[in-house]
Amino acid sequence: QVQLVESGGGLVQAGGSLRLSCAASGRTFSSYAMGWFRQAPGKEREFVAVISWSGGSTIIAGSVKGRFTISRDNAKNTVYLQMNSLKPEDTAVYYCAVPNRPREVTTRRYEYHYWGQGTQVTVSS
Numbered sequence: 001q002v003q004l005v006e007s008g009g010g011l012v013q014a015g016g017s018l019r020l021s022c023a024a025s026g027r028t029f030s031s032y033a034m035g036w037f038r039q040a041p042g043k044e045r046e047f048v049a050v051i052s053w054s055g056g057s058t059i060i061a062g063s064v065k066g067r068f069t070i071s072r073d074n075a076k077n078t079v080y081l082q083m084n085s086l087k088p089e090d091t092a093v094y095y096c097a098v099p100n101r102p103r104e105v106t107t108r109r110y111e112y113h114y115w116g117q118g119t120q121v122t123v124s125s
Contacts, residue, residue, distance in 0.1 A: 002026035002114050004096050009119030012086055016123070020081040022096030022116055029053075031102040034072060034079040037109060038092035038121075045095070047107040049081060059107055064090070086123045093118040 008020040022034070035050035049070040051058045058070050067086075072079040079096055097112040104111065 004098065004114055004116035006094065006096050006116045006119040009094060009121045011122045011124065014087055014123055014125050016086050017082070017084045018086065018121060020083065020094055020096075020119060020121075022079045022081075024077040024079075024098070024114075028074075028077055029098050030074040030077070032098050033103070033105045035097050035099070035107075035112060036070060036079075036081045036094060037097060037112075038090075038094045039118075040089075040092040043092075045109055047109065048094070050105055050107060051079060052105050053103055057105060059105065061107075083121070086121075088123045088125045091121060091123050093120050 003025045006022045031053050033052050036048040037045050038048050039045040049060045051070045051072050055072050067084050069082045095118045096116045098114040099111050100113040
């Protein structure tokens, strides 16, 4: 049974940093890209970042570019989201996800098959 488990969320003041982790179990995802999405109350789930299966390619959403970075450790079957200079508008539940097809790097939510349960990030002003 495939599981994606996020951790590292919490409450932080504006300007602070958090590092989210997502550990995959049940199978290896070394041939798959891994992505992060977020959903704020009353809003649609939106793309944040994705990293290719090798880690050599990343796509970062414009709203967080320059502040967030994504990385992965295939030996640990884990993907990370380093979030710096956090703003109140970054407050959301953050989800990691894996696309339907191997080696596909996509920002489209409907192209992701596996999802974690989410971790809450709250940024106070």
